Amino acid sequence: MKELNYLNKYFYKYRTKFLLGLGFIILSKVFATVPAVIVRWAINYVTESYNRTSTEGIEKIFFQTDNFTYNIAMAGLAIIGLAILSGLFLYFQRQTIIGTSRLIEFDLKNEIYEHYQTLPLSFYRKNNTGDLLARVSEDVSNVRMYLGPAVMYILDLIVLFAVTVPIMFFANAKLTLYVLLPLPVLALSIFLIENLIVKKSLAIQKELSALSTYSQESFSGIRVTKSFVREDKISQGFAEASEVYKAKSLELARVNAFFFPVILALIGLSTIMVLYVGGNELIEGRLHYGNIPEFFLYINRLTWPVASLGWTTSLVQKAEASQGRINEFLKTKTDIISQKNFSKNLQGEVEFENVSLVYPDTGITALNGVSFKVKAGESLAIIGGTGSGKSSIANLMVRLYDSTHGSIKIDNVPIRDYDIQSLRAQCGYVPQDVFLFSDSIRNNIAFGSLFIGENQVIQAAKDADLYQNIIEFPEKFDTILGERGITLSGGQKQRLSIARAISRSPKILILDDCLSAVDTKTENTILNNLKKIMKDRTTIIISHRASSVKLADQIIVLENGEVAEKGNHESLMKLNGIYKTLYTKQLEEESKV
Template sequence: MRRVLKYVLRYKLYVIVPSIAMVLAIALDMFNPYLQEVITDKVFIGGDKSLLWPILWAFIAITAVRAVLGYLREYIFDVLSAKISVDIKKDLFDHIQSLPFSFFDGMNTGELMSRIGEDVDNVWRSISFGIRLFIENMIYFITASTILFFINWKLTLVSLLGMPIIGYLALQFEKKIGISYGKLSDQGVLMNTAAQENIAGVRLVKAFAREKYEIMKFLNLNNENFELSMEQNRIVAKYFPPIDFLTNFSIVILVVFGGMLVIRSSLSIGELVAFSGYIYMLIWPMRMLGFLTNLIAQSDASAKKIMRIMDIVPSIKDSEDSVRIKELKGDVEFKHVFFKYNDDMVLKDINFKVSSGQTVAIMGTTGSGKSSLVNLIGRYYDVSDGAVYIDGYDVRRINLHDLRSQMAVVQQDTFLFSESIEENVKFGKEDASFEEVKEALRLACADDFVEEFDDKYDTIVGERGIGLSGGQKQRIAIARALIRDAKILILDDATSALDMDTEFRLLKNLSERRKNATTFIIAHRISAVKNADMILYMEDGRIVEKGTHDELLKKRGRYYEIYLEQFKDFSDEEYSIPDACS
């Protein structure tokens, strides 16, 4: 919670003004028991009626002013907490955006959503209500205790006998409830993750008739959540009743011991009435102590979880001597590149060089390191040894924004936002005109099916593009990359869901378009790679064959074997690429 206070200090005025209002309201409250004493001893018992109306008007004035101060306090504190909530969510989201691919490889969406949502809301409640009320009650307690000692120190000491025990119980409660809430919060993450995955993958669940299994899995998580909630309730039930008993017992002591003092004339009736009013200012904080401790413990646990993510230092960031490059040429070179992921050596001694505007095709067995290789170009991961160069600069020295803003990537796992087709394409170029969107879709051979939709380019594709086929999603993703007009274009198995005819037509369009872009194509079909300037064939993290289509065929190696498998019914001379998309 200490680090959360840094956010509070950003808005000093929003802290000072309501704090002053709070202190003034408490000060006014301190007059009420005194006025009760005066009206009891001097008006009702003493018979001095001249004081009645002034005291009544004083009550009214205090009530009115306190209402205004209370409004200022509540409203401004709520504004403060809302601003802090916005800042924390923004900073947390910004930080998450700065983290590398490797962070998300080991993190589930449900946990991140819990941190941004539930945990930030807990901090918000603590600031708007919990901490403010805790401080307010402490001021009430200290001020009222001081006044009580001036009224009658003996009665005060007797009335406060149970307070140390209450304080001890509150500390024990805070310790145990904090641990319990941490467990409950972690279990909530598991439930959120299970629900999110099942809702997102509901078609897969139904396709495999796994509804009962997933229901039981969620039921088990829900039961564990129930048990943890009951554990938390048992802790509350264990500590709240003793605290309530001790606070109520203080009233009993006040009535008994205070009544004896009145009988002995050591205390006036008015003083006992005032004492009763001030003692309630002690009892209320004691009653609230357990609740506030619970609230602050929850907030503290949430703040720690948030800061645990905020403390993660991005492993991939701009170097201190980073180079700004406003316009890349697109020369790419791998020099003795090794890449290790989770202690597994994925790439081993990769060496090749490609000039601007050329096309590199990458083929290979599953798990041979094809995607890992192209991920090093945009520095989504860093090499373990060796270096990747673009235009002669080590990518680790190039400003990340300059590097990635001049690249266009179509990833293996096609992702579309739950927006219109036009907005998804414009994600590649925010200020693109409608004509540019149409042209990009035409080049991606997507304009034909888009025109068939009722809403055409305004068609909402659904979550992750669920309303489209795999091939349609890939073509929209390719359009999104093409509209960027980047110097480096990476297609990671981007045509796997297309039929061969559409693939040929799309690749023909790309061959005409990509002359000014260095293009990397990962594919499994010979038809997608045969026209590349360089073909790399990979196995077990190594480049085992390198050359053009004709050169690799002459080597009669692994590439040649795949060629025979895919075109056993056609000779190379007989095979032709259809016309491009119109």
């Protein structure tokens, strides 16, 4: 239960509801147990044929006259009334405790999700999306089963024994012992079978997950599958995965088929014991006729709660494992924190001083001793080959990562002193890997700002050279994009990402290779529009294409994470170095096209 101790704060938060639920359980069990006593009294009353000597003590409450029909009718009405009250409080019990577990599930999901938002990018690089979703959905659902059904059934069983067993001992101690004897065996049997069911179910879930993943990849890559005429191969793979899933499902079906016969056999054993032992006690005069059906009712009342104990134990075990997985992530803390929570309106001066970066999740050195300075309102272009460290600079500027060595300053203030939310809110970042939401074009453009008008959305689309494409759609700005923006072409996705960044009027604009999917003509149009946007705004243009960076005030060339060349377009061309070679080669390729 160590991992589940984390949930104690929720038990305390909703303690009133749990205590109320416990009260309903007590009332429900009292009203459910008393009818067995009334049945005993009524049968004794009938069998002793109006023998008033048998109606001693509390029985006079029900049998105050000699009218046989009236007395039996009153007993029947009492049983019906108590059953209704028991059912009513059972409803309140479930509504209170199960409902409270749903409230805690809601709180826990929100807590995990909010915690996810605080974790650094390195966390998401180490953990796959499926695992993140599983912990906030499947694992939380397992925990809820502990908070609701498991807690309710445990309390239910404790109260049931506390109410019923004393009455049974008072009626006949020997018969009570024989009734209780098979119950531990029943609980243990259910526990063992339930554990086996859980293992088989987990194996099936694993196979189902593999089958779903295979199907998703097949459908996502259907274009490649058809192009290479591999439909038969893909179908064969699906059939093999389905065969494994079928075998696991049949194994579970066999275990489930064994489940109820075991329960019924043990219940039958208790019934036989009551008949045999109770019959002997009745013959010897130590038991009344009414005690036999009374104990049958007790068996009925006790068997299923005890049987559920094995299932409940399995729920607790699953919840323990799931909460452990949840705690693992909740204990993960971000190392991207603000040292002083400094907040101000940025001017946009950026300075890197001997900055190095080693990615914590891979140990790869991305940057080594990089230094440059960009004055407020100026533009810097960063160019280099794949893996040279260009995108790492963008990651550092918006503090998705922190540098391993060196200093980064914005407006002469160390970047680690800024309030992270304030810093990022004044930066417009267009990542290399474009991500669009399954929402309207308007909402995707306006995503970067809380307060943005229609005119700003339209202007951002025009500046990104996307407006003409948008108005050609039937729904225009209300067009809903598919998953990850599948409705748009690669170039349109990049331009929409640019529009999203510039719509918030950032002080610092970071364009991370955001024109790689557009043609030269569109690139020139966007760059000409960016001239106006870049005015009085610090702009960092990251690209592997020299044509995208020639308009910048200064250019640095990265190679293997280090600054190989630095200057403007003219000075770098005179160096006859990496930049000129790259620029000339790209011009030749474009001229051939």
